[in-house]
Amino acid sequence: MKKNSLLQKLEISKKEFLEISKSIIQPNIISDQKKYKILLKKYVTLEKIVFLYEKYKKRLASLKEVDFILENDSDVEMKELATTEKYKILENLSSIEKESYNLLFSSKKESETEDDRRAVIVELRSGTGGDEACIFVEDILRMYTMYFKKSGWKYKIIHAQKGGIKGYKEIILDINGEKGVYGNLKFESGVHRVQRIPKTESQGRVHTSAITVAVLPKVKDIEVNINLSDIKKDTFRSSGSGGQHVNKTESAVRLTHIPSKITVECQEERSQHKNFEKAISVLRSRIYQNEKEKRLRKISIKRKSLVSTGDRSIKIRTYNYPTNRVTDHRIHKSIYNLAGFMNGNIQEMINLLKFFENK
Structure with a gap:
């Protein structure tokens, strides 16, 4: 602060x-x-x-x-x-x-908005840094799941794409809870950067990698009406969990929303029908979020918001392992307990972000 x-x-x-x-x-x-x-x-x-x-x-x-x-x-x-x-x-x-x-x-403290009370879809994707970025996706996934447990929330993996050596290129989660899930997690959207010595680095040099996090509020079908004629559906063999069955049948689903060009994949279920339902849910959330981000960009011209600008390309946080420090660049706040932060103790930072957003 x-x-x-x-x-x-x-x-x-x-x-x-x-x-x-x-x-x-x-x-x-x-x-x-x-x-x-x-x-x-x-x-x-x-x-x-x-x-x-x-x-x-x-x-x-x-x-x-x-x-x-x-x-x-x-x-x-x-x-x-x-x-x-x-x-x-x-x-x-x-x-x-x-x-x-x-x-x-x-x-x-201001009262929660309708969006703040929603369940969410969280998407984690590796960015610059190759294998190290994929490993960091897995580290951030662990951080969030530990935070979910502390918050009493439940989560399911909707889609996962493994990295080359370890970790994930992409992972999508569905999170539900009684308390304001989106109200807390919305501040996590953006680029998360890590600075550390990779396990594969023999010279002991610090590398910088990055991943992107997108937090989307879950919406009902009556809030975002999707015309099925606007959707292109492709099926393919799953590479995810589920044993031999998923590799023998085309249970995985890829949906493309033609007007917005948004593409969603889901392969975690054995049933093509269940994968389709989950993919539609993610697609609906992405369309809703796109519209919301357009509104936020207009608002941010008038009001210089520190956090909810709707721009997921902004670098929001750096996790620096050599100095045991995590820094949120939007509010210039550093916490010198990276190990604790990576174990899901992120509420202090979220509370600060809430405070600055409401000031």
């Missing part, structure tokens, strides 16, 4: 706190118990935020003093003391930032 952006939010909260402080003692507010309780609850939360705001400003002032000593003082012992103090201040600032964010997010 950028310090300037956080300070602006804290300043706004302080102004709001001062306004509520005046309002809450007015007789007409006190007599309206419903309104009074709402304002009192807000007052208590804002009071905590203002306390952190004052504390934050003092620590920033201390940091400025320490930096001045480091830049201008020639005394070695003073510089050593200043360096030690600076680390303490930075650690304290980080703690205040996290606490401030949690309070701000809880006080400013």
Whole structure:
């Protein structure tokens, strides 16, 4: 989180706190118990935020003093003391930032939209980096499935295309849950970049690879009406799971929507009919998402949204293994616990993205 952006939010909260402080003692507010309780609850939360705001400003002032000593003082012992103090201040600032964010997010959280409550289709595809990109698709798949488990969501693999040596060139998932699945996962759409030493690298050099993630809200047939005459259907032998049966029959399905030129494949089921149904579901979601992205692009011209621009070609995140760091470029936030992140602990980053989208 950028310090300037956080300070602006804290300043706004302080102004709001001062306004509520005046309002809450007015007789007409006190007599309206419903309104009074709402304002009192807000007052208590804002009071905590203002306390952190004052504390934050003092620590920033201390940091400025320490930096001045480091830049201008020639005394070695003073510089050593200043360096030690600076680390303490930075650690304290980080703690205040996290606490401030949690309070701000809880006080400013907006209600879910209809789309936010939807189930989703998630598509992972390897990009630049060859075999290493395919391996990273598998790593991200594992990260998401662990996150789904923590969230109490269920998922099914609709389509999978194996990589050359290991991993996947492409994998499509169907995710369902009681809580807002799309509301959390929509921020994952975009290019995910990995920087690490591949297992196949004998010289120990760090390579950069990339994959793309697309998160599509699931829609009903009444929301997106697909004319069957606009669909070209091809069948082929599956290369996926299912034993010998799938290799002997043309159970896999490829659908092409002629007007939009969108193509969908599904081969995970033994039945051609079931694969067709799943492919239609993915196709419907892609058509819906295409229309939604067109609207978002128009909106983003007027409103410089940090996250939901609808452009899946944007690099959104870097996973840097040598520094144990994952960075989201949209909000300039780094988490120095890559192992934990890859084990499905991604909610902190998602919450930050939600916060910035709603600010």
